[in-house]
Amino acid sequence: MNAEIIAVGSELLTPERSDTNSLWLTAQLNELGVEVTQKSILGDDRDRLSAAIAEALQRVPLLILTGGLGPTEDDITREAVAQALHRRLLFSQEICDEIKARFAGAGRQMADINKRQAFVIEGAEKLSNPNGTAPGLWIDLPGGMLMLLPGPPREMVPMFGDTCRPKLVARLPQMAIRKRFFRVAGMGESDLDALIAPVYKPYLNPVTTILAAEGDVQIHLRARSSTPDEAEALVEELGAKILETLGNRVYSQNGDPLETVVGHMLRDRDATVAVAESCTGGMLGARITDVPGSSAWFLGGFQVYAPEMKARLLGLDQKTLDEHGAVSEVVAKAMADSARDRTGATYALSITGEAGPESQTPGIDPGVVWIGLASPKGVEAKMFRFFSGRNRVRKMAVQTALNLLRFQLS
DSSP, X not given: OEEEEEEEOGGGGSXXXXXXXXXXXXXXXXXXXXXXXXXXXXXSOHHHHHHHHHHHHHHOSEEEEESOOSSSTTOOHHHHHHHHHTOOEEEOHHHHHHHHHHHHHTTOOOOGGGGGGGEEETTOEEEOOTTSSOOEEEEEETTEEEEEEOXXXXXXXXXXXXXXXXXXXXXXXXXXXXXXXXXXESSOHHHHHHHHHHHHTTOSSSEEEEEEETTEEEEEEEEEESSHHHHHHHXXXXXXXXXXXXXXXXXESSSOXXXXXXXXXXXXXXXXXXXXXXXXXXXXXXXXXTSTTXXXXXXXXXXXOSHHHHHHHHOXXXXXXXXXXXXXXXXXXXXXXXXXXXXXXXXXXXXXXXOSSSOSSXXXXXXXXXXXXXXXXXXXXXEEEOOSOXXXXXXXXXXXXXXXXXXXXX
16 A cells, blocks of 8 residues: 655744654554655645645545644644545534643643634544644545644654554555665765666566765665565565675665774774874764774774874874875875874774865865775775765765775775
């Protein structure tokens, strides 16, 4: 079964508020074998919302609305649904009395405006709300279902979990969803897709989604079937083919980020690492120490942003800096070698480059970065050209440095 979610509220269309309800609901629905095919955010406009509801019900058999059930004039979800279904709104004295009792229990008198929350769409079933004054509504439709849930998560979550989920379980056909999640480093999104598209395109089930961030491409597989074993077999079959195609480019199959994977590889080998950073200004060390327990493998580092600090803290020869420039293979190697020597680490990574937007090194274009790696096997350095802005250059440099260490540890 497919479903859609509509979050209602003009405040959700501002930068100050985010729709977190749909994320939580999607996870809950996926566990029941329901695929969420569309999410929408609509402001407090009854006609626009009513039209969106009518259109959604033409596409999917399950529609969930969150928000817009409060007592004020801008809470128009009930009115919009009634309009879309061509049904009446009926006043419920029982609900009104329950709301009055809730206010009385708090030592307050209910305002007349709260009577708006006592209106029920014709044919709807009331969903109790022990955590607020806005009851939810459940409407069975020919071939479908419609839920109206409150917007505050502390009200919406228990209402769905305690009442709506059991009702869905009783009505839904048995369906299971199984997933695979691969993370890949060292490849661009287009290069990766060109490589694996011939593998996944013949499959309509599982569905393959590719997402890209700085130096990190994620492959999501989602299979649906009537039983968990069948869904697992489908996703396992395609996942195995993708793994065979990509090989060691895949660094994680459980969602762990690269710093976690590298850190655990160091831990398992009883090895340590140190860093020497110029253009990334501590970002590499920060990524490594984001991992709990990183003190077991990270010894420390050097932030040597200015050329004179490379000489003062790492002992690089000023003549070498003057002759080759701070952004060079020679300096990247010397930084890594010195960091390893001074800390006693098994491995050391260095980063030196021009993050931009303007270059401070004559003859070096913005985006040029040298990454050094010192290991028991010796010292090496590689040059990379990253594009699309200062922040991306720095993030790409850090991700690439970690991936170089991963390959060294493999």
